[in-house]
Each structure stands twice: as structure tokens, then as C-alpha cells.
Amino acid sequence: MRTTSPALRRAWTVALTVAMLAIGLAMIFPIVWSILTAFKPNAEAASASPTLLPQTWTLENFAAIWSAIPFAQLYGNTIIFAGSVMVLSLAFDTMAGYALARFEFRGKTAAFIAIIVMLMIPYQAVIIPLYDLVHSLGLGQTVAGMIVPRSANAFGVFFMRQFFLALPKNLEEAARIDGASEWRIFTRVMLPLTTPALLTLGLFHFQFNWNDLLWPLVMSNSIDGATLPAGLALFAGQHVVEYGLLMAGSVLALIPLILFFLLIQRTFVTGIATTGIK
Amino acid sequence: MRFGRTVAGRQARAAWMFLAPGLALLTLFTAWPLLRTAYLSFTEYSLLTPPEWVGLANYRELLGDDQVMNALQNTVIYAVVVTPVTIALALALAMALNAKFFGRGIVRTAVFVPFVVSLAVVSIAFRFLLDPNYGLVTHWLDMVGLAPTQGALAQPGTAMAAVMAVGVWKNVGFYMVMFLAGLQSIPRDLYEAAQLDGAGRLQKFRTVTLPLLSNQTMLVSILAAIASFQVFDQIKVMTNGGPAMSTETLVVMVNRVGINNLEFGYGSAVSVLLLLLILLLSMAQYFYFGRKQVRY
Numbered sequence: 001m002r003t004t005s006p007a008l009r010r011a012w013t014v015a016l017t018v019a020m021l022a023i024g025l026a027m028i029f030p031i032v033w034s035i036l037t038a039f040k041p042n043a044e045a046a047s048a049s050p051t052l053l054p055q056t057w058t059l060e061n062f063a064a065i066w067s068a069i070p071f072a073q074l075y076g077n078t079i080i081f082a083g084s085v086m087v088l089s090l091a092f093d094t095m096a097g098y099a100l101a102r103f104e105f106r107g108k109t110a111a112f113i114a115i116i117v118m119l120m121i122p123y124q125a126v127i128i129p130l131y132d133l134v135h136s137l138g139l140g141q142t143v144a145g146m147i148v149p150r151s152a153n154a155f156g157v158f159f160m161r162q163f164f165l166a167l168p169k170n171l172e173e174a175a176r177i178d179g180a181s182e183w184r185i186f187t188r189v190m191l192p193l194t195t196p197a198l199l200t201l202g203l204f205h206f207q208f209n210w211n212d213l214l215w216p217l218v219m220s221n222s223i224d225g226a227t228l229p230a231g232l233a234l235f236a237g238q239h240v241v242e243y244g245l246l247m248a249g250s251v252l253a254l255i256p257l258i259l260f261f262l263l264i265q266r267t268f269v270t271g272i273a274t275t276g277i278k
Numbered sequence: 279m280r281f282g283r284t285v286a287g288r289q290a291r292a293a294w295m296f297l298a299p300g301l302a303l304l305t306l307f308t309a310w311p312l313l314r315t316a317y318l319s320f321t322e323y324s325l326l327t328p329p330e331w332v333g334l335a336n337y338r339e340l341l342g343d344d345q346v347m348n349a350l351q352n353t354v355i356y357a358v359v360v361t362p363v364t365i366a367l368a369l370a371l372a373m374a375l376n377a378k379f380f381g382r383g384i385v386r387t388a389v390f391v392p393f394v395v396s397l398a399v400v401s402i403a404f405r406f407l408l409d410p411n412y413g414l415v416t417h418w419l420d421m422v423g424l425a426p427t428q429g430a431l432a433q434p435g436t437a438m439a440a441v442m443a444v445g446v447w448k449n450v451g452f453y454m455v456m457f458l459a460g461l462q463s464i465p466r467d468l469y470e471a472a473q474l475d476g477a478g479r480l481q482k483f484r485t486v487t488l489p490l491l492s493n494q495t496m497l498v499s500i501l502a503a504i505a506s507f508q509v510f511d512q513i514k515v516m517t518n519g520g521p522a523m524s525t526e527t528l529v530v531m532v533n534r535v536g537i538n539n540l541e542f543g544y545g546s547a548v549s550v551l552l553l554l555l556i557l558l559l560s561m562a563q564y565f566y567f568g569r570k571q572v573r574y
Contacts, residue, residue, distance in 0.1 A: 013377075013378075013379055016374060016377060016379050017379040017380050017381065019374075020374055020375065020379065020381070020382075020385045021381055021385060023371070023385065023389070024381075024384060024385035024388035024389060025388070027388045027389050027391070027392060027447070027451070028388045028391055028392075030392075030400055030403050030404060030407065030447075031391065031392075031395060031400070031403075033403060033407065033414065034400070034403045037403075037406075045412075046412050047412065048411060048412065049417065050412055050413065050414045050417050051414075052414060092299050092300035092303060093300060095296040095297070095299065095300060096296065096297050096299075096300030096301060098296055099292075099293040099294070099296035099297040100297070103289050103290070103292060103293035103296075104286070104289060104290075104293075105286075105289060105290035105293040105294065106290065108293070111297060111301060114301075114304075114309070115301075115304070117557070118304055118308045118309060118312075119504075120504055120553075120556050120557060120560055121308060121312055121553060121556075122504075122507070122508040122529060122549075122552065122553070122556070123308075124508065124510060124529045124532055124533060124549075125312070125315060125529075125532060125549035125550075125552055125553055126308065126311035126312050126314075126315050126549070127311075127536075127537070128311075128315065128318065128536050128537070128542050128545065128546065129310075129311035129312075129314035129315055129318065130307060130311045132314075132325075133306075133307070133310070133311060133314075148303075148307070149303075149307035150307075151303055152299070152300040152301075152303035152304050152307075153304075154304060154308065157300055157304075182288075182292035182295075182296075183292075186296070203394075207393075207394050210396070211395070211396035211397065211398065211399075213396075213397075213398040213510075213511050213514065213515075214510065214511075214514075214533070218537065228396075229396045229398040229399050230398075232398070232399055232402070233398050233399075233402075233514075233515060236402050236515070243402075243406050243412075246402055247402075247403065250396075250399040250400070250402065250403065253396060253399055254395050254396070254399070257394045257395060257396075258391070258394065258395075260394075261387075261390070261391070261394050262387075265387065268455070269455060269458060269459050269462065270459075272455055272456055272459040
């Protein structure tokens with residue numbers, strides 16, 4: 001058996017701490033830089049000898065972004081889009097994942113394979129027919145047209161299936177013997193056990209749709225109907241020089257995501273721990 | 279009716295009721311558009327007039343098209359580099375962040391944050407950081423004597439490296455968390471048993487950690503590979519496929535040909551090519567890991 005001296009172990013811990021703090025810092029450097037740049041006056045943001053810290057701190061970018069693009073409108077659109085998709089998709093993904101994990105029935109394997117195949121399809125590859133379809137359903141240029149096609153998600157179904165697979169069988173059998181309906185077993189017995197997974201998947205759905213670029217770009221032909229990242233990308237294309245302004249918009253766009261993540265952080269690893277196992 | 283009377287029948291009915299809404303939505307908004315993409319790949323279609331059947335013409339054109347071969351090559355290079363690098367870094371970070379040290383929680387959060395933020399938005403920041411005139415990273419490189427004359431994104435070789443680095447940066451935290459979750463589910467006593475048997479650090483990693491992580495490794499490999507083949511946002515915003523098409527991948531090409539040029543038939547054929555590639559690769563990975571999977 002190998003033994004390490006306390007001194008050696010302490011040196012190792014110090015080295016690890018320093019190295020990991022450096023890595024952590026490097027990982028968030030672009031975000032820290034964005035935040036700092038949002039506080040720089042425009043002339044300084046586009047200076048030929050740039051510095052990390054603003055020489056003059058200003059809030060003018062945060063004030064100007066509201067009038068440069070319909071910022072409040074875009075923010076509202078993004079909240080409605082990402083929020084609705086998250087709620088709807090959580091409901092449908094959870095139900096489907098539950099069926100695939102907890103029941104035996106004919107067609108189960110086929111349904112599961114279909115889900116896996118759909119998981120592999122890049123949505124960019126189906127976006128043209130999807131655009132056609134949404135328009136022929138009369139939902140073109142509407143918020144519903146953006147939301148409905150996203151209201152179930154193959155990754156979500158797969159993720160929830162993995163989670164439900166890991167739950168013990170005797171819980172549901174006890175409830176079944178007591179004469180509970182399948183719906184009751186699902187909502188009262190199994191669903192309360194999935195909170196970590198629901199929060200984790202909720203974050204994935206929220207951030208994926210909050211951040212999505214292509215779908216909102218294709219589905220809205222005016223900047224008023226777009227979401228925040230799409231609006232900022234459009235703006236970046238037209239006004240390449242106003243970086244301070246862009247960074248102010250970007251920073252405001254990041255806030256809800258960071259808050260969401262910080263709120264669910266504690267349960268986050270648990271949510272993934274139980275889904276990766278089977 | 280027999281359905282619903284037996285226990286198995288009741289189970290099947292309940293199962294389908296749970297499955298139906300999700301499956302119906304996915305069929306309508308994913309599977310059906312996919313079939314339609316397959317159909318459109320045999321047509322000429324520009325949204326203004328109905329699709330016109332042209333048989334294999336698109337595919338014949340595709341095989342001789344230098345742009346397709348270029349995009350295919352870029353996609354494969356991107357995936358072949360980014361997938362293993364991301365997985366290896368994610369595992370290394372998970373191992374390090376599983377050890378106890380001061381500030382562990384903060385570093386875990388810092389590594390994960392890039393996954394949460396919008397790549398489209400941060401790509402604007404990267405474009406600016408690497409700008410030849412105003413970029414802070416360019417400025418720093420210049421100070422240590424690595425003077426980039428035109429900026430990293432303006433040169434074919436470095437532009438690809440830059441979008442790759444951003445791809446790794448973005449996703450490594452997500453896979454790190456998956457590995458971390460796996461590491462935490464490994465029973466402590468297995469390490470103690472290995473220790474008693476005289477195993478060193480490396481041996482414990484090989485005989486305990488890696489085998490017990492095989493499920494996470496499979497999931498992470500498949501997800502990471504699929505994500506690499508679907509890379510879009512950072513390329514669209516950072517380089518838009520340039521310079522000289524050196525960063526144009528298949529998805530970027532689908533976007534350019536299909537959405538911008540309105541050549542939907544040809545764009546669909548490129549989509550089908552991408553899809554076949556992803557399907558083949560995922561199956562290969564599934565069978566490879568399925569064979570090696572450790573049950574416990």
C-alpha cells in the first residue's frame with residue numbers, strides 16, 4: 001500500500017486549487033470581458049489599444065440599447081417563447097418518457113427507436129418543410145407558430161426515460177394494489193420523485209430556446225417578432241461598430257439564464273446523476 | 279373488445295395514452311418534415327412554384343460539387359477534432375472537480391456557465407476579442423510577439439481553429455457535469471478495495487473509474503458527436519463560413535443554399551447527406567460501446 005506524506009498531499013491540493021481557479025477564470029473570461037465592455041463608452045470599446053477594465057465607467061450603453069432596437073419587445077417575446085416551450089415540453093416529454101420506462105406494451109421498442117432517430121435529426125435539416133408546414137397551418141408569423149413545433153422534444157423524452165428507469169418498481173406496485181389509477185400513480189407517486197430531473201431538463205429547454213438563433217430568425221420576418229439573440233445578431237450584422245451597445249444587450253440577455261442556473265444549481269448534478277446510469 | 283380487459287391490455291392502453299401527445303407532436307413536427315426533406319431532395323423547389331420532380335439530379339450534382347466536398351471535409355475535421363478533445367477535457371475536469379479544494383463550487387459553476395449562455399451572443403464577443411484592430415486577445419498576442427497581421431478569423435487555418443476552440447469551450451462544462459454525476463455514483467468502497475489490493479492512482483482509474491463510467495462515456499460520446507456534426511451558431515456569427523469557405527460545414531451550407539439562395543431541393547439533398555452521416559456514426563458508436571458495456 002502506498003502512502004503519501006501530508007506535506008506532499010498539501011502541495012498537491014494547493015497546485016490543484018491554483019490550476020483549477022485559473023481554468024475557471026479562463027472559462028468565464030469572454031463573459032467577464034462582455035460585462036466590462038458593456039460599461040465602456042463607445043470610443044473606448046473601439047480603441048486600438050484595448051484594456052480589460054473600462055477607463056471610464058458608463059451606463060450609456062444600457063440606456064441606449066432600449067431605443068436602438070425594440071429591446072423590451074424582444075425581451076417579452078423571448079420570455080413567452082422560451083417559457084411556454086419549457087412548460088409544454090416538460091409535460092409531454094415526462095409523460096412519454098414515463099410510458100417508455102415503466103410500461104410493457106407492443107410497439108414500445110419501435111417507439112423508442114423512433115425517438116432515438118428523431119434525437120439525431122439536426123433541426124436545421126428539417127427547417128424548410130417545417131416552415132412550410134407552420135405556414136400552411138395558418139400559424140406563420142405568430143408566437144404560437146414558433147412555440148408549438150417545439151412543444152415536445154426527443155432529447156427530453158430520452159432524458160426522462162433514463163430517469164424513470166432508475167426508480168424502484170415497488171413504489172408503483174404498492175399504489176397499484178391500493179387501486180390507484182395509472183394517471184394518479186404517475187402524478188402523485190412518480191412525478192414528485194423527479195423534481196431534480198424536471199428542474200434540470202427545464203433548464204435545458206429554457207436555455208436552448210432562449211438562446212436559439214436560427215428558428216426565430218426564420219419564423220419572424222421583422223425584428224419586432226424576433227427573440228433577443230436573433231435581434232442582437234441582426235443588429236450586429238447592421239451596426240458592426242457599436243460593440244459597447246451590443247455587449248450591454250448581450251449582458252441583459254444573459255441575466256435570466258444565469259439566475260435560472262444559480263437557482264437550481266443544488267439539484268442540478270442529482271438530476272443528471274440518476275439519468276446517466278442505466 | 280379485448281383491449282383493456284387483461285392486465286397487459288390495461289397497461290398497454292395507459293402506456294399509449296401517456297405516449298400519444300409527445301409522439302404525435304414529434305411525428306408532426308420532426309418525422310414528417312424529415313420525410314418531406316427526403317422527398318424535396320428529389321425535386322427542384324424555390325417556395326414560389328410547386329416542387330418539380332427531378333429524380334436523382336440533385337444527388338448527381340452533389341457528388342461532383344466541390345462546395346459539398348469542402349463542407350463535408352470541414353464537418354468531418356471539426357467533428358474528429360472537437361469530439362474527442364471535448365470528451366477528454368470533460369473527463370479530466372470532472373476528475374479534478376470531484377476532488378476537494380477551496381473554491382470547487384465556484385469553478386464548477388464557471389466551467390458550466392458557457393453551456394448556459396447564448397453562443398450566438400457570445401460569438402459576437404469572440405469576433406470582437408479577435409478583431410485585428412480593436413481585439414483584446416489580438417492585442418495581448420501582439421504584446422508577447424505573436425503578432426497576427428490580419429486577425430485570427432481572417433485566415434483560413436486559424437479561423438477553423440478558433441471556431442473549434444469555441445465549440446469545445448461551449449460544451450465541455452455540460453459533459454463535465456455528466457461525468458461528475460457518474461463519478462459521484464461510484465461506490466467509495468470499490469476504491470478502498472482497489473487500494474487494499476495495492477492499486478495506484480492510474481490503476482484505480484483504469485480498473486474502477488473507466489469501466490464504471492462506461493454508460494456516461496457512451497452517452498457523452500454520442501451526444502458530443504451529434505453536436506459536433508450539427509455545429510452552426512458560432513460559425514454563422516463568427517465567420518459565416520469564411521474566409522474562402524474554410525469554415526463552411528454542412529449545416530452552414532444547408533442554411534446558405536436552402537434559406538438564403540432558396541434552392542430548397544438542393545439544400546434538402548445536402549441535409550439528407552448530413553443525416554445519413556450522423557445516423558451511421560451514432561449506430562457505430564452504439565454498437566461499439568454496447569459490446570464493451572460493463573454491467574454491474
